[in-house]
Amino acid sequence: MAGSDTPRQDDIPVDASATGDQPAGAADVPAVNSVSGDEGVGSAGPDRAVDPTAQDARTPAVTVRGTAAPSIRDVRLKIRRFLPEQDAEPHWETYTVPTEQGDRLLDAIHWVKWNIDGSLTFRRSCAHGVCGSDAMRVNGVNRLACKVLTKDLGDEVLLEPIKGLPVLKDLVVDMEPFFEAYRSVKPFLLPSPHEPTKERLQSAKDRERFDDTTKCILCAACTTSCPVYWSDDAYFGPAAIVNAHRFIFDSRDEGGEERLEILNTKEGVWRCRTTFNCTDACPRGIEVTKAIQEVKRALIFRRF
């Protein structure tokens, strides 16, 4: 797998800017709508990059762009690999991936899987920042691989599985503890037990109260960025508290007391040290730490 990048580096100069340094093939196509990204991969030559899937891998990222000839930049992905069948401990492996301006990190990881090492395992589904499958530790901070562009990352990118959950394989972790904590705050509407005679109406203002925390996609980026969660996995973690917040402050919900009681423990909101890692990690821009503080405040003012 290491051999696959050497020929390509010969073809593509390190500082391949938009000028005449393009790989073979780029020259005979005008700059507009250049498909030299495909050519770049094709010209990687004798190795398995000639595989048609390799071109498929490049195509989407190339066609959305239009104006200047795309410049190819090699990015070294240093990935924390762990194959449970053969490894006792995780280890680092480096892959060199040619990337273009608009490439997402997920595209680069796909390129590795499709062209260099098919055994690389990671989760992704929608690839557009909605499903929350591809949270991972990128250069030490939790990000969704589909929402980070490689151009923002530098030449070497460290990729690790999110921290604090058992690693199953490569970038895939066991999410069950995370969802167990999520389920334990009863993340569903607990309305008044009386049969309603009409629709449960809610004013726009009441809806606004918990709007921020409705955005959660359960990617676990916040919970696994929390240093308290790293050392104490009995802690509910930011995501569970965010989802409790979403119902505690819902005017139609009657289970607020119950949820507050659940979070009023040693492993509940009082464990939070307001390091703001969660707020920084959230790919949806939820103010996670603020939500946790609001739950604390609700507990205090319920008491006094």
Next chain:
Amino acid sequence: MATALEDFGSPAIESPRARRQRPGQRSRTNFELYSWIFMRLSGVLLVVLVLGHLLIMNVMDGGVQRLNFGFVAGRWSSPFWQTWDLLQLWLAELHGTNGLRTVINDYAERDGTRLWLKMLLYTSAGLVLVLGTLVIFTFDPNIG
């Protein structure tokens, strides 16, 4: 029912990190809430008490050079300064102890380690509190 993992026949799933505990069982007390509030209130009070203490002892009227047995004896003859020092002692000791308690909770992973560290912590805190309180209340200016 076999999980997907067991189907792999994978022996190394525990690595590198396996889960230890399940999330919080409910507690019926508000201890953590009170301790959280105590940290905030005692912190605010300590800012006043400690800064005042430092100002009086180290800055005003010639500062630390004038401190001697007589100076302390004079101060402790007044109930105001006795109360000030007593409050400072208790708040600082409890504030620090509670802070260390949370640090131990955060970082001590094994139950045994946690138990012993907390025993040590509570013992030392108890000693300091008892000794300090005893001195403030039984101080005899004529001892010299």
